[in-house]
Amino acid sequence: MSSAHATRTPGALGPARRVALALTFAAALAGCVGEGGGAQTTTPAQDGTATASPPPTSSPLPTPAPSATATGLPDFSAIDLTVAPEPPAALSQAPDEKAAAEIAEYFVRLYPYTVVTRNLTPFRDISYNDCGFCNRTIERLQGYDAKGVRSEGGAIVVHEAVAEELSNDYYIVRTTISEDASRDVGADGTxxxxxxxxxxxxxxxxxxxxxGEWFVMTLTNG
Structure with missing residues (x-):
């Protein structure tokens, strides 16, 4: 097994990569672990088991951070929740821990864009057909659209992404985040x-x- 790779931000909370999240991960995770469905036909599979690895290395993220407030928390107010994330070059690069960490960060950054704009195509394209978190997110957003529900707030900062290869180009990436308050509002303002x-x-x-493609297999609580 390869050694772990981390993208990490020094200091209390940053510099950190900026991400906007309107429907919380916790809400989307509720009841979705292990669910199937979806339209993709590819069936990548994990085979092999993890073994112990050396401590992860780290490198600073290149994206500037939101400034910290007096409480020490990130200033989420300047984060634009509607801007699509730039697809990383890693999407077409040979797999390694660094690329896997970038793919995971991209997925986290893509999530809020999907929630706010309801453009499901990029999210579907990177989601494995049996990703329970992915499928539950899509189902919820489609249900929200049908009922006229909008999502507000929930900006998020990714402090660290640590990738580790398990076997055969299958990686787990532990991401540490801070998330702002959010809410869902019905068509009548409720x-x-x-x-x-x-x-x-x-x-x-x-x-x-x-x-030759990256897929997100699942997202779970760490």
Whole structure:
């Protein structure tokens, strides 16, 4: 097994890569682990088991961070929730830990764009057909659209992404994030869900390189 690779930000909370999230990961994860469905026909599979690896290395993220507030939390207010993330070069690069970390970060950055704009195509393209988190997110957003529900707030900062190869181009990437408050609002203005946000929470993104493409296999609590 290869050694782990990390993209990490020094200091209390940053510099950190900026991400906007309107429907919280916690909400989207509820009840979705292990669910199937979806339209993709590729079937990449994990085979082999993980073994112990040396401590991860780290490198600073190149993206500037939101400034910290007086409380030490990131200033989420300047984050634009509607700008599509730039696809990383790693999408077409040979697999390694660095590329896997970038793919996981891209997926996290793509999520809020999908929630806010309801443009599901890029999210579907990178999601494995049996990714429960991915399928549940798509189902919820389609349901929201049908009912006229909009999502507000929930900006998120990714502090760290640490990738580790398990076997045969299958990687797990542990991401540490802080998330701003968010809410879902019905067509009549009724607040349907409110979330106070969270700090330094870890989620695990599984990614797989298969037939020259990256797929997100699942996202789970860390």
């Amino acid at each position: 607040v349907l869900r409110e979330d106070p946000g969270s700090t330094d929470v870890t989620y695990v993104v599984d990614v797989k390189w298969h037939d």
